[in-house]
Amino acid sequence: MQVFTLYEGSYSVAADKKFIPFDPQKDNPKDRPASLFISVQPFLVKLGNQLLLLDTGLGYSNDKGELILHQNIKKAGFNPDDVDYVLMSHLHYDHSGGMVHKVDNLMSLSFPNATYVIQRGEWESAFTNTSSSYRTEIFDFLQRNAQLAFVEDTGDFTPQIRHELTGAHTPYHQAWLLDDGQDKVFFGGDVLPEPGELLRKFIAKYDYDGRKAMELREAYGKQAAIENWNCLFYHGKDKTTGHITYNDGVFAVI
Numbered sequence: 720m721q722v723f724t725l726y727e728g729s730y731s732v733a734a735d736k737k738f739i740p741f742d743p744q745k746d747n748p749k750d751r752p753a754s755l756f757i758s759v760q761p762f763l764v765k766l767g768n769q770l771l772l773l774d775t776g777l778g779y780s781n782d783k784g785e786l787i788l789h790q791n792i793k794k795a796g797f798n799p800d801d802v803d804y805v806l807m808s809h810l811h812y813d814h815s816g817g818m819v820h821k822v823d824n825l826m827s828l829s830f831p832n833a834t835y836v837i838q839r840g841e842w843e844s845a846f847t848n849t850s851s852s853y854r855t856e857i858f859d860f861l862q863r864n865a866q867l868a869f870v871e872d873t874g875d876f877t878p879q880i881r882h883e884l885t886g887a888h889t890p891y892h893q894a895w896l897l898d899d900g901q902d903k904v905f906f907g908g909d910v911l912p913e914p915g916e917l918l919r920k921f922i923a924k925y926d927y928d929g930r931k932a933m934e935l936r937e938a939y940g941k942q943a944a945i946e947n948w949n950c951l952f953y954h955g956k957d958k959t960t961g962h963i964t965y966n967d968g969v970f971a972v973i
């Protein structure tokens with residue numbers, strides 16, 4: 720299995736939940752008090768003859784008006800039109816913004832030939848949610864124009880693509896486990912967004928159920944170590960992918 724990290728950018732996020740571009744070379748974190756500093760990176764995976772995208776980023780464009788996501792997919796040697804499945808962990812804006820993009824001010828699908836795979840409960844709650852973390856206009860557009868597949872609970876979407884309903888970050892957040900018989904690739908979405916979150920135990924305010932998220936991080940970390948998963952970290956800053964070891968109660972990411 721081949722994995723490509725599609726780095727979209729670094730951002731700071733404050734209580735207003737807006738993502739402000741942050742350049743660690745130029746910007747001073749002290750100018751942005753009470754902010755979270757994160758990277759955003761969807762992943763492209765070649766699984767057999769299928770091309771998968773794991774989450775879609777904020778959907779920001781470069782100076783030429785091209786989606787950064789499209790630019791990165793081309794850099795990896797693929798065409799956005801060839802993406803078969805867009806596998807979504809959840810629908811917060813920093814994960815779902817790139818599902819669509821604007822061309823000449825008209826909304827269009829970023830992956831016109833793909834099936835967008837979404838946990839049903841997440842879809843339904845995203846529609847009715849009034850928080851600024853969800854953008855209803857995206858979901859309206861998808862409903863009318865995209866090929867959508869809804870999955871429920873935990874199960875096998877295909878024999879090689881498994882979804883696990885985790886909840887915790889949002890009530891219907893899900894993780895993805897890809898297995899081609901040779902490699903196992905785990906995408907924990909915002910339940911395991913950064914490698915550093917394995918190394919310290921804490922309850923995060925941004926999770927719907929912070930205690931459950933903390934417990935899941937530990938459980939997934941242990942399983943990743945035992946089964947030698949390649950873990951993909953959507954918000955990882957230094958490391959974006961890695962294998963996990965667990966010895967004497969201590970995790971390490973290698």
Ligand SMILES: [Zn+2]
Binds near residue numbers: 809811888909
């Ligand atoms: Zn989220």
